[in-house]
Amino acid sequence: MLKEIISTSKNRGVSTVVGFSIILMMLIASYTYYQATVIPEICSRYELNHFNKMVGQLIEFLSELKSSCSTGKHANLKIDLGGNYPVIPFFSTPTSFSSTVIPYDGEIRIKNALALEEDLRKVFDGKEVVWKCNNLKVVPNYLFSSSSIIIYEYGVVGVGKRNYIPLSRLIEKESISLVLINCSIRSISNFVIERTLKCISGGGHVEIVDSGSPIEIWIKTKLPLDFWRNAVDRKSVESINKSGDYVILKLRRNKVYSLSTCIFDLTSVKQTPSYLIRISPKAQVSPCNLFVKVKDEYGNPVGGSNVRFESLNNSCILTNGTSSGFSVLAKSNQFGIAGIVVKECNGKDVIVSSLTRKDGTKYEVTFIVY
Amino acid sequence: MKLRSLFTSLRIIRLSKISIERTFYALRLILSKFVKCVASRNKSLFLKAGVYDFENFVKTFTLTFSLTLVLLEILLYFTTKNVFILFLPLFTPIFIILILKATLLIKIHERKSRIEINMHKFLLVMLVFSKARLNILEIAKNIAQSRIDVISDEFVRIYYKIKYGGINPKAALLEAAENSPSDKFSDILRGIVGLLESGGNLSRYIEDRLKDIEVERKVWMQSYLEKLSVMLDSYIVLAIVLPVLLFCINITKSVSGIMVPFEITYILMIIVGAILCFALYSLSPEKTSDFEKIKPVLLLVFPFITLMINFQSEEMKRLIFLLFVLLFSSISSFFTIKSFIEDSRISRSLVTYISKVLGYLEAGKDKCIALKLALKDESKFIKKYLESTTEKLRMGYPCNKVFLELENKSKNEDLRILARILSKTCIIGYLKDVLLGYLNEMSRLNMFRKERDSIIRMHGIAMIVIFIVFIFISFIISSKLLPVFERMVDCSLFSIKVEKIKDYIADTIIMLSVAISTGWGAAKGDLRLIPPVLLFLSIITTIFVCKFLYGFI
Numbered sequence: 001m002l003k004e005i006i007s008t009s010k011n012r013g014v015s016t017v018v019g020f021s022i023i024l025m026m027l028i029a030s031y032t033y034y035q036a037t038v039i040p041e042i043c044s045r046y047e048l049n050h051f052n053k054m055v056g057q058l059i060e061f062l063s064e065l066k067s068s069c070s071t072g073k074h075a076n077l078k079i080d081l082g083g084n085y086p087v088i089p090f091f092s093t094p095t096s097f098s099s100t101v102i103p104y105d106g107e108i109r110i111k112n113a114l115a116l117e118e119d120l121r122k123v124f125d126g127k128e129v130v131w132k133c134n135n136l137k138v139v140p141n142y143l144f145s146s147s148s149i150i151i152y153e154y155g156v157v158g159v160g161k162r163n164y165i166p167l168s169r170l171i172e173k174e175s176i177s178l179v180l181i182n183c184s185i186r187s188i189s190n191f192v193i194e195r196t197l198k199c200i201s202g203g204g205h206v207e208i209v210d211s212g213s214p215i216e217i218w219i220k221t222k223l224p225l226d227f228w229r230n231a232v233d234r235k236s237v238e239s240i241n242k243s244g245d246y247v248i249l250k251l252r253r254n255k256v257y258s259l260s261t262c263i264f265d266l267t268s269v270k271q272t273p274s275y276l277i278r279i280s281p282k283a284q285v286s287p288c289n290l291f292v293k294v295k296d297e298y299g300n301p302v303g304g305s306n307v308r309f310e311s312l313n314n315s316c317i318l319t320n321g322t323s324s325g326f327s328v329l330a331k332s333n334q335f336g337i338a339g340i341v342v343k344e345c346n347g348k349d350v351i352v353s354s355l356t357r358k359d360g361t362k363y364e365v366t367f368i369v370y
Numbered sequence: 371m372k373l374r375s376l377f378t379s380l381r382i383i384r385l386s387k388i389s390i391e392r393t394f395y396a397l398r399l400i401l402s403k404f405v406k407c408v409a410s411r412n413k414s415l416f417l418k419a420g421v422y423d424f425e426n427f428v429k430t431f432t433l434t435f436s437l438t439l440v441l442l443e444i445l446l447y448f449t450t451k452n453v454f455i456l457f458l459p460l461f462t463p464i465f466i467i468l469i470l471k472a473t474l475l476i477k478i479h480e481r482k483s484r485i486e487i488n489m490h491k492f493l494l495v496m497l498v499f500s501k502a503r504l505n506i507l508e509i510a511k512n513i514a515q516s517r518i519d520v521i522s523d524e525f526v527r528i529y530y531k532i533k534y535g536g537i538n539p540k541a542a543l544l545e546a547a548e549n550s551p552s553d554k555f556s557d558i559l560r561g562i563v564g565l566l567e568s569g570g571n572l573s574r575y576i577e578d579r580l581k582d583i584e585v586e587r588k589v590w591m592q593s594y595l596e597k598l599s600v601m602l603d604s605y606i607v608l609a610i611v612l613p614v615l616l617f618c619i620n621i622t623k624s625v626s627g628i629m630v631p632f633e634i635t636y637i638l639m640i641i642v643g644a645i646l647c648f649a650l651y652s653l654s655p656e657k658t659s660d661f662e663k664i665k666p667v668l669l670l671v672f673p674f675i676t677l678m679i680n681f682q683s684e685e686m687k688r689l690i691f692l693l694f695v696l697l698f699s700s701i702s703s704f705f706t707i708k709s710f711i712e713d714s715r716i717s718r719s720l721v722t723y724i725s726k727v728l729g730y731l732e733a734g735k736d737k738c739i740a741l742k743l744a745l746k747d748e749s750k751f752i753k754k755y756l757e758s759t760t761e762k763l764r765m766g767y768p769c770n771k772v773f774l775e776l777e778n779k780s781k782n783e784d785l786r787i788l789a790r791i792l793s794k795t796c797i798i799g800y801l802k803d804v805l806l807g808y809l810n811e812m813s814r815l816n817m818f819r820k821e822r823d824s825i826i827r828m829h830g831i832a833m834i835v836i837f838i839v840f841i842f843i844s845f846i847i848s849s850k851l852l853p854v855f856e857r858m859v860d861c862s863l864f865s866i867k868v869e870k871i872k873d874y875i876a877d878t879i880i881m882l883s884v885a886i887s888t889g890w891g892a893a894k895g896d897l898r899l900i901p902p903v904l905l906f907l908s909i910i911t912t913i914f915v916c917k918f919l920y921g922f923i
Contacts, residue, residue: 017603018832021611025839028618032843035622036850092626094858141861143854 044145050083065179069202069262082190098190099140106135109218116207119277126211133180155179156231166231176259183266201271202262206299215251261298271296272358273305276365283368290367291339292353294332301336309340310352316345342369405429417549419477482551484520492521493580494807498795500573506539516794591818602829609643632874643885647892654895664897666705669698685920688876692912702901710898715751716782724809738763755780769796826893833886844875876915883907
C-alpha cells in the first residue's frame with residue numbers, strides 16, 4: 001500500500017487547490033501556535049510588569065505607614081489594580097485585567113511578656129495580650145500567567161505563590177515592629193484604588209521582658225512558616241512553629257524587647273486612653289511638678305485626654321495654670337503628657353492622678369508630696 | 371321543550387354529517403381532477419422516469435406530501451406563531467408540483483446515467499446476437515434476460531409489446547426510443563429501426579456504435595476524473611479546511627471574550643459534507659450496488675445511537691461514542707476489507723487473464739483449454755472462482771449453466787458481468803469477440819480506476835495531513851489556551867464553561883474523522899472504504915481525546 005502511494009505520488013502531484021489547502025492548514029496551525037504560545041508570552045510580560053508595579057506600590061505604602069507611625073501623618077494607599085493588554089494586529093488579546101484586594105482577619109497574641117514600666121504591668125502582666133486587626137491580600141486576576149499574590153500582614157509584605165518572600169521584617173534585633181490596619185479595604189477592579197489611612201495609635205513603644213518563660217508571639221497568618229523564618233531576626237527568635245492558623249514565635253529569654261505598635265484606620269477616631277504612666281518621681285517636696293503620660297492599650301501616647309489630679313487629704317493646692325484647687329484637670333499634649341504644679345502643701349499628702357477609661361473604670365497613679 | 375331541543379340537535383348532527391360527506395366528496399373530486407391534470411401534462415416525463423402507473427403515483431405522492439406539508443406548516447406555526455404560515459396551505463399544490471417535477475427529473479437523470487453506464491455491455495451482448503443473425507424478437511428476449519440493469523427492463527417491455535401487445539417491432543422500438551431518458555440509447559434504437567427498414571447489416575452497425583461508445587466512454591471517464599478532482603478539491607476546502615479554519619478563528623477570537631456559536635461550524639460541516647458526499651457518490655460510475663457487500667458498513671450507525679442517550683457527563687458520552695466507533699468500525703472493517711481486497715485483486719487480474727485467454731484462442735486452442743491454461747499463474751482470488759468453472763466446461767457441462775453458476779457465485783462485479791455476458795453468448799459462439807470487447811472495456815476501466823485511485827489517494831493523503839495538523843492545533847489549544855479560558859471564566863470574562871470548549875474540540879475532531887472517511891468512501895464510490903479509514907482516524911481521535919483533552923488516560 002505504502003509502496004503504491006509512493007509510486008503514485010511520484011507521478012502525480014497534488015492539485016493547486018489541495019496544495020493551497022495544505023498550505024492554508026499550515027498557516028492556520030502557525031497562526032494558532034502563535035496565538036496560543038507567543039501572544040500569551042507577550043501578554044504575560046505585561047502582567048509581570050504590572051505585578052512588579054503593584055509590589056512597588058505596596059512597599060511604598062508600607063514605608064509610608066511606618067513613617068506615619070512616628071510623624072502621625074496620613075498614609076496613602078495607592079495600588080494600580082488593573083491594566084490593558086496590548087493590541088496585536090491580526091491576533092486576539094483580552095482587553096484588560098484586574099486585581100482583587102481582599103481583607104481578612106488578623107490576630108496577634110503576645111504571651112509571657114512583662115512590661116518594664118511598672119504602671120504598664122497591668123497590661124503586659126506576663127499573661128496574654130490579644131490584638132485584632134485586618135490584613136490584606138492583593139490577588140491579580142491575570143489570564144496568561146499563574147500569578148503570585150501580595151500579602152500584607154502586621155507590617156510585613158510577602159510576595160509569592162506558595163513560597164513567599166518577605167520584603168520587610170517583623171523583628172529586627174530586639175525591636176518588634178507591628179503596623180496594624182483596623183479597617184477593611186476591599187476592591188475588585190481594573191482601576192487605581194486609593195485610600196488614606198490615618199494613624200489612630202502610634203509613636204510609642206513598650207519595653208517588655210519575659211516573665212520567666214520565653215515571650216511567645218502568636219500570629220494568625222495565611223503565610224507559610226518559611227516566610228516567617230525569613231521575616232524575623234533569628235538572633236532574637238529562639239524557635240518558630242506553626243499551630244493551626246497561628247505561627248508561634250518564641251523569643252529568646254533575658255532580653256529587653258522594644259515593642260512598637262501602630263494602628264491605622266480610615267477614620268481619624270483616636271484610641272481611647274487606657275493607662276497612665278508616671279513621668280515625674282513618685283515622692284516630691286512642694287512646690288513641684290507632677291507629670292503623667294497617657295497611653296492607650298497599645299502603649300502609644302494619647303493626646304487631648306483629661307487627667308484629674310486630686311489631693312487626697314486636701315492639704316496640697318494644685319494648679320494647671322488656669323485654675324487652682326485641691327482637684328484640677330489637666331489635658332495631655334500630643335505626646336500624651338499631662339502635668340500640674342503642686343503650689344504648696346501642709347504636710348504629707350497623696351496626689352492621685354486618674355483618667356476615665358472607655359468602659360467607665362478609672363485608672364489611677366499616685367504621687368506623695370510633702 | 372326537551373323533545374324539541376332533541377330534534378334540533380339531531381337535525382344539526384344530520385346536517386353536519388351531510389356537510390362533512392360533501393366536503394370529502396369535493397376534496398376527492400378536486401384530488402382526482404388535480405391528479406388527472408398533472409398526469410396528463412407530464413406524461414412524457416413520467417415515461418422517461420420509468421413511472422408507468424402515473425395516476426396512482428401522483429395520487430400517492432400528492433397525499434403523502436400534502437399531509438407532510440400540512441404537518442410541517444402546523445409545526446412551524448406553533449413554533450414561530452407567525453400568522454402568515456396559516457396561509458401557506460394555499461400554496462400546497464404549487465409545492466407538490468414543484469417537488470413532483472424535481473423527483474421526476476432526479477429519476478430521469480438516474481435512469482439516464484444507469485443506461486449510459488451499461489451501454490457498453492448492452493452493445494457487446496447485442497453484437498454477439500446480431501452476429502448470430504438472430505431476429506429482433508429473439509434479440510429483445512435475450513437482452514431482456516441478460517440482466518443489464520435498466521436496459522434489460524426496457525427490452526422486457528419491447529419484447530412484451532411485440533409478442534403479446536401485437537405491436538410492430540419497429541413501432542415498439544420507436545416507442546421505447548421516444549420514452550428513453552438517454553439520447554444515446556434512443557439513437558441506437560432508432561438506428562436499429564432504420565436498419566430493419568433498409569435491411570442493412572446490424573452487426574456492422576453495432577460494431578460501429580460500440581467503437582463510438584468506447585471513444586465516448588474514454589472521453590466521459592476523462593471528464594469524470596477532472597470532475598472528481600474538482601469535487602474532491604471542493605470537498606477538502608468546504609467540508610474540511612473551512613470548518614477547521616472557522617473553528618480555529620472562533621477559538622482564537624474567544625481569547626478576547628467573543629464567542630461565536632460553534633453550532634454554525636457544525637451545521638456548515640454537516641450540510642456541505644452531506645451534499646458533496648452525495649454528489650461524489652452519485653457521480654461515481656462504479657458504485658457498490660451489492661447490498662450484501664455494504665451491509666457491514668451499516669454497523670457504523672450504531673455508535674450514533676449512543677449520542678441520543680444521556681450519560682452522566684458529556685465527556686462520558688463522547689468517550690462511549692468513540693469506543694463504540696472503534697468497536698463497530700473494527701467489526702465492520704473485518705468484514706469489508708476482505709471483500710474489498712478480493713474485489714480489487716480480481717478486477718486487476720481479470721485483464722491479464724482475459725488477454726491470456728485471447729492469446730490462447732488466437733493460437734487455436736479450444737475455449738476450455740484456453741480458459742484453463744490462462745488461469746495457471748493467476749492470483750488465488752481469481753482461481754477460487756474460475757478453477758471449478760473451467761473444470762466443469764472441460765467435463766462438458768452446458769456453458770450457459772456454468773457461467774450462470776459463476777455469476778451467482780462470484781462477488782466481483784466485473785467477473786459477474788463477464789459471466790453474465792458469457793452465459794448468454796457462449797452457446798452462440800463468438801467468444802473471441804466478446805472477450806476482445808470486454809478486454810477493451812476492462813483495460814479502459816483499469817486505467818480509469820488507477821487514475822481515479824491515484825486522485826483519491828492523493829486527496830485522501832491531503833485530508834489525513836489536514837487531520838493530523840488539526841490534531842496538532844487541538845493539542846496546542848487544549849494545552850495552552852484552555853488554562854487561559856479557565857482563568858477567563860474565573861474572572862467572569864468568559865461565559866462559556868471550559869468543559870464546553872473541550873466538548874467542542876472533541877466534536878470537531880470526531881466530525882472531521884467522519885467527514886474524511888465518508889468523503890473517501892464516497893469519492894471511490896465504494897462505501898466499504900469508510901470503516902477502515904474511520905478506524906484509523908478514530909484510533910488517533912480516541913487517543914487524543916482521552917489523553918490530552920479529557921485526561922482519562
